Each structure stands twice: as structure tokens, then as C-alpha cells.
Amino acid sequence: MSRPRLAGRACYLGAVNASTTPPWPPRPALFLDVDGTLLELADHPSRVSVSPRLRGLLPELPKATGGAVALISGRRIEDLDRILAPHSYVAAGVHGLERRDVRGRLLTSGGTPQSLAEVRALVDEFVEARSGLWVEDKGAAFAVHYRSRPELEPEVHCFVGELQDRLPPDVEVLLGHSVFEIKAGVVNKGSAITAFMEEPPFTGRTPVFLGDDVTDEAGFAAVNELGGISVKVGSGPTIARWRLDDVEAVLSWLDAAVRSGG
Numbered sequence: 217m218s219r220p221r222l223a224g225r226a227c228y229l230g231a232v233n234a235s236t237t238p239p240w241p242p243r244p245a246l247f248l249d250v251d252g253t254l255l256e257l258a259d260h261p262s263r264v265s266v267s268p269r270l271r272g273l274l275p276e277l278p279k280a281t282g283g284a285v286a287l288i289s290g291r292r293i294e295d296l297d298r299i300l301a302p303h304s305y306v307a308a309g310v311h312g313l314e315r316r317d318v319r320g321r322l323l324t325s326g327g328t329p330q331s332l333a334e335v336r337a338l339v340d341e342f343v344e345a346r347s348g349l350w351v352e353d354k355g356a357a358f359a360v361h362y363r364s365r366p367e368l369e370p371e372v373h374c375f376v377g378e379l380q381d382r383l384p385p386d387v388e389v390l391l392g393h394s395v396f397e398i399k400a401g402v403v404n405k406g407s408a409i410t411a412f413m414e415e416p417p418f419t420g421r422t423p424v425f426l427g428d429d430v431t432d433e434a435g436f437a438a439v440n441e442l443g444g445i446s447v448k449v450g451s452g453p454t455i456a457r458w459r460l461d462d463v464e465a466v467l468s469w470l471d472a473a474v475r476s477g478g
Contacts, residue, residue: 238447238458240473241422245284245444246277247409247435249427250291252393253449255299256463259363261291261352266299269467274303276474283318283417288405288425288435290390290397292354293322311390311399311431312408313356317415324356325403331384332356335398338382342375357399359392366394392429405431406438413442426466427456 248254251264258264277285286306287296293309293316308315315323339360343349348365349372351358362368376396380389388401409425412418423444425435436446436456448456449466460466 236458238424238445238460238469240476241424241445243421244281245413245418245421245423246281247286247288247412247423247425247439249405249425249429249432249435249449250287250289250296250299252428253426253463253466257363257393261295261361264299267467269471273467273471273474274300274305277470280474280477282421284421286409286412286418288312288408288427288432290359290392290431306412308405308408308412310354310357311397311405312403312411313354313400315408315411317412318417325400331387332358332398332400335379335383335387338379339398346371354399357397359395359397361395363394369394372396390431392431397431404434406434406436409435409438410442426460 251257251261254270255264255266286308288308289296290311291299291309293307293314296307296309297304306316306318313325315325317323336358339358340351343351343360346365346368349360349362349368351360360372362372373391376389376391379398383389383398386401388399390397390399405427409423413421413423423439423442424447425432425439425444426447426449427435428449430452432448433455436448436454439446440455440457445458446456447458447460448454449460450462460469
């Protein structure tokens with residue numbers, strides 16, 4: 217089995233329609249990353265807040281898509297439910313390791329590799345030696361956040377590069393905004409989107425995926441392959457075919473689609 221490639225080391229193409237507004241297809245299947253796309257990033261994931269604008273918009277999205285809307289996040293689904301309460305949504309969590317379908321069934325992909333625990337021991341040693349870093353445990357994955365110590369990014373990236381060379385083939389590492397994540401390598405955001413597209417009410421629609429991080433590139437790749445609309449939020453290299461500037465631009469674009477009747 218070939219080793220999963222480290223996110224962030226791939227060769228990206230520029231967003232080919234970065235200067236134009238992403239189109240809204242006649243029959244969209246809408247997939248949305250959460251942190252950095254719908255929610256402004258915070259110095260700690262527990263400190264994010266849902267804007268009144270987003271709270272008013274989210275319940276309208278299923279109406280504009282025939283119910284074909286899903287959240288695609290690195291967070292656990294239970295975390296998404298807590299943040300967005302009292303509402304809950306069709307969702308993929310932990311980069312696709314968890315998936316809740318339209319019937320409310322929670323599906324999980326594989327188990328937790330024993331090798332993940334061995335890698336965790338190496339990561340814990342690295343984190344404990346540096347104040348301001350902390351580990352978020354997600355069960356079949358864990359993330360190391362260093363947003364409060366941005367000056368450590370070169371050191372963190374060096375450690376991640378060395379760690380990549382020691383990972384077994386059933387574990388992968390993802391680089392994100394001031395975070396790196398280690399997870400079972402069986403699925404990703406792209407495979408989660410593909411799975412949803414094989415189920416009603418997503419089947420037969422045009423997939424639209426918005427995300428802001430390198431961990432969303434797998435989702436962009438899947439949507440591009442399906443002939444859909446891939447939208448990178450913010451700056452940076454990407455294989456997405458359109459771009460929006462920030463969270464406010466995302467909410468404005470979604471609001472315009474809802475107001476136009478989809």
C-alpha cells in the first residue's frame with residue numbers, strides 16, 4: 217500500500233475563475249466546510265461563535281437545494297451539533313471518518329489503527345516540550361493546535377515532515393491553518409462527498425463545495441472530477457476552480473442564492 221501524501225506538499229493549480237463569482241447550478245448539492253468557511257477562525261476551536269447572519273441563513277439552505285446540503289468538517293459531528301444547536305444537519309466529521317446521512321444514521325469508517333496510538337506518543341512528547349500547543353482528541357484522529365504560538369510554525373512543519381517519514385501506511389498527516397492532524401488514512405473529505413452524492417437527495421445534482429484549508433483539497437478534487445463547483449475561501453494555492461475572499465463573502469454568496477430562489 218502506498219503512503220498517503222502529506223497535505224500541503226501537493227502541486228496545486230491556481231483557481232482558474234478566481235476573479236469571477238462562483239455560479240449557482242440549477243440543481244445544486246451543497247457541501248460546506250465550517251471553520252474558516254462559515255465561521256471565523258478563533259484562537260481555540262471552542263471559542264468560535266455563530267453569527268446571527270449564519271444562524272438565519274443555515275435553515276434556508278435545505279430549501280434552496282431540495283434538502284441536498286451537508287457540512288463537511290474536520291470537527292466531530294457531535295461538536296458541530298453543539299455549536300449549531302438547536303439545529304443539526306447532514307454532516308461528515310473528522311474529515312470523513314464520521315458521516316451522518318439524511319436519515320440520521322451515524323456511519324463510521326473503519327476502526328482506530330493501533331499505530332495511531334504509537335504516533336500519538338511521539339506527538340505528545342513534542343507538545344509537552346512547548347507551551348501553548350495543545351492536542352484535540354477526536355477518537356480516530358487527533359489534532360495539534362499552535363494558533364497561540366505562530367512563531368513555532370517552522371519548527372512544527374519540520375517535525376511534521378520528519379513524522380511523515382515514520383508513519384505507517386494506514387495513518388496520514390494533514391497540515392492546516394495553525395494545526396496539523398493525524399488520522400486513519402482510509403477516507404477524506406473527497407470520499408465523504410462522493411458517498412453523499414450516491415445517496416438521495418444528492419444523487420443527480422451538481423456538487424458545490426466550499427472550503428478554506430489544504431485539508432479541503434481532497435474535496436475540491438472529488439467535486440472537480442464530478443464536474444461540480446469547487447470554491448476556495450481565502451488566499452493560497454488550490455485546485456479549486458473559483459474563489460471567495462472570506463467568511464463574509466461566503467455568507468453573501470449563499471444569501472444571494474437563497475434570495476434568488478436557488
